[in-house]
Amino acid sequence: MSGDASTPEQDPAQVVADGQQPVETPNDPVETPSASDPGSAAEVSPQTGNNEARLEQLEREHTTLRDEHDVLRGQYMRIAADFDNFRKRQSRDQDDLKIQLTCSTLSEILPVVDNFERARQQLDPQGEEAQALHRSYQGLYKQLVDVLKQLGVAPMRVVGQEFDPTLHEAVLREPSDAHPEDVVIEELQRGYHLNGKVLRHAMVKVSMGPGPQDGASSQPAEAPAADAPAEDSGSGDGNG
Known part of the structure; x- marks a missing residue:
């Protein structure tokens, strides 16, 4: 026969019998593993174990990061508090230095005010x-006092006040029938406040109270002195 003669079709069963593998056709159904297949469960379980291990690792990392965050936050809070305290201390120190410089400068000016x-x-x-010169002098004095007021300087009013060692410096003490003990009876050098604080203590004279005699013995001593002019006038009338 010639080469173009058609080859007869072979039976698949005959092909299997001859030891040849059958050829799969596209229409053959694709086998899928079932969920109950032990082989498929064995293939999925390693992946699940890896996911659980990864989850545990992430949880540990999260705990570590949270602890580090708490530590860093505590350090930040302490540093912020220290910086705030430093800022307040610096502001306080600057204010104190300003007050010291102001007090030092004003202490040099106050004697000039005393001379005025x-x-x-x-x-x-x-x-x-002379009056024109006096008016000019008064104008200069008023200008100086106004400058001191603008700087927060205020004079003390001490006469008649009870002696206070935080405000006054007792230079003299003397008996006084007009004032009780420890009352300022004279201002020898004016004291000044600076923004409510003592800039210079006032030098004062302080009463020691009544003299050596008490009030009962001193009162009768004044009565004859008051009656004496009447006796003199009466005797004068009789002599006349």
Whole structure:
């Protein structure tokens, strides 16, 4: 026969019998593993174990990071508190330094104010020229006082006040029938406040109270002195 003669079709069973593998056709169904197949469960279980191990590792890392966050947050809070305290201390130190410099400067100016005060009390201008000079002098004094007020300086008012060692410096003490003991009866040098704090203590004279005699013995001593003019006037009338 010629080469183009058709080959007869072979039976698949005959092919298997001859030891040849059958050829799968596209229409053959694809086998899928069932969930109950032990072989498929064995293939899935390693993946599940890996996921659980990964989850445990992530949880450990999360715990570690959370602990580190707490530590760093505590350190930050301490540093922030230290910085705030440092800032407040610096501000306080600057204020104290400013007050010290102001007090030092004003302490040098106050004697000039004292001289102005003494000269103002002693001046008694006579004539137009002297009065004009006195007005100029008073203007300078007022300008100086206004500058001190702007800086927060205020004079103390001490006469008649009870002696206070935090405000006053007792230079003299003397008996006084007019004032109780430990009352300021005279200001020798004016004291000043600076923003409510003592800039300079006032030098004062303080009463020691009544003299050596008590009030009962001193009162009768004043009565004869009051009656004496009446006796003198009566005797004068009789003599007349």
